Amino acid sequence: MTPEELRSRVAEFREKHDHTRMEPLEYLRARFDAGLAWVHFPEGAGGLGLPRESQREVEKAFAGTPSNRPEGNAIGLGMAAPTILAVGTPEQRERWLRPLWTGEEIWCQLFSEPGAGSDLAGLATRAVRDGDGWVVNGQKVWTSLAHRARWALLVARTDPSVPKHRGLTYFVCDMTAPGVEVRPLRQITGEAEFNEVFLTDVRIPDAHRLGAVGDGWKVANTTLMSERVAIGGQAVPREAGVLGLVSQAWRERPELRDPALYDRLLRLWVEAEVVRLTGQRLRQQLAQGEPGPEGSAMKLSFAELNQRLTGFELELLGDESLLYDDWTMRRPETVDFAGRSPGYRYLRAKGNSIEGGTSEILRNIIAERVLGLPGEHRVDKDTPWKDLPR
């Protein structure tokens, strides 16, 4: 389909469907059925099988029409949808993709556990076969959106007698099913972006299994891969983010200036620009179809930069740094760095080097996959999971 054909298809849809006279949900469903939801998805699944870049044009053309609020369903759109598309059956695609895209059904991810963080494949939540379904018991953690989600991507252990990577299976868990209990997990900032999820004798029909029994690790990697593509990043202007706030404070409030802080401010300014240009170079590589290994470095550098910047901001502010804006327990939908106080920024940035892969794990990935250094000495690779120390 040429760009012109796509444009006329959008125009035709907009002519036939007047969003001012339709329920927003009806409008979004019609858009999905017309293949204009995510045009890089196949026909019949909300798309037209076009290249990913075409989506930007489509979004522009639909500006001002009802939104599916992608910011409220990041895991659904970024991880669940690509996974369902990759390994789901036709029935599963049919059941889940449309309400996922329209935002009727929010998704969350039940991966991490108290005992399985960096070592995700060591997870202990058990799924036991029972007739035409499974019975699940265990505890998950760091689950954003669990309190709003209708569905969850779940990885559970179905065979403890084989080495850890081989005994996992991937399911879709109904968050409204009996035995699913969601509790907010309050974090050091005072708010609760995440939840703990307790699963007690939760029944999952076998029709809600994604991929083969024992293939859970492989499927989970599809999901995580999609997460990394989604993180890919946008071009940002100079002095974006916390650096902008700090530079502005320095310029507008001369009374804060101090010779000892000056060189550090300039160092941070340089570091921010270095990270920004490195991201720009990475995007140029990606555009040429050479996926540069710089990608794994970006998250690592961003986390360190953000932590240094937010720490510096408190030092710069002196007495004001002793205050905090609000300790009320809230359930924010997104992280609001700019809208909250410097103390919040400092605390929230501490999560940057932990969430989505710790900086230590990222360093292992760079060392082993980019530099080709030997892997860690492993004791768990060939041992049945049930025999591993924990």
Add this chain to the structure above:
Amino acid sequence: MSELLYGEVEEELRAGLRGVLADRAGWQHVLAWTERDETHDAGLWRVLGRELGCAGLPVPEELGGSGAGWRETAVVAEELGRAVAPVPFLGGAVLGVAALLASDDRDLLASVAAGEAVATLAVPYGSPERPARDGKVTGVADALAADVLLLPQEDGLYAYDAPDVTRTPLTTLDRTRPLADLDFGGARGRRIGGTQAVGRALTVGAAILASEQLGVAEQCLETTVAYVRTRYQFARPIGSYQAVKHRLADLWVAVAQARAVARHAADCVASGGPDTPVAVAIAQSHCSEVVVHAAEQCVQLHGGIGFTWEHPAHLYLKRAKSLSAAFGGAHRHRAALGGLVDLAP
């Protein structure tokens, strides 16, 4: 937006150069050269400057050069940095050429571009903006290899025949880049350009220096990675220990960043974009610290062997530390940056 990747021509240039340097400037060769009393590796410079056209890459063909640009020059600087090659490239093909391109002496430019003569800028390698006093300039890079010395004076740039100037060689930390004190007393020069030629040469020099720093840092990283994969202690390659691999992962990140900012600076001086002063200050602030960090890690992670004369690590360390003091050092570039981006002390 600047182009931060390497073009096809740049990659070809790199490949050709790397082959020549592997043949003629292996580290044993460079180490042996430092123990001889020579001003530069004349045989190597003949090949690079004349045969490969590296003496005048940014000089247009009609003026006798290669008709390439500063981006390509930066690639050569990377490769020469990797080899710590003792050739007057920085002084002659970067500072000298940049100054001459902004001056009026086309004949001198042509002979420099052809690799027949070396003309370098008579400024202190460490503090190039410090003016000459009583006709004396201290610590000038590539002055001993030069045929012509370009001296900035209050009213413009003057060319002197090198034999008319008293040149005193110095004992340097980095023996692969000889420095000399110069005394112009009594020598007669001729005015070839205005003061803007000097400013341009120093901006270009600082930008290209970042690419040389990148090259040295890359060499340190690669040498070290290769070593920790093969060095066994406690029955395991030392590169399998996180204490070692995490340091190298961080170094790899820093080098990848250095590549982005060095490319940005080279692209800016090549295109003359308005972001040039900021880009150069960023590149120098970052790269001159990364190169030292890389060389220090190289020595440390090689353990005992890295502390010996028989291993190239010390060549990289000495070049790296000297490079970090060249052109003012990171802190002075940061101070300059403060003025450029409206962050006052």
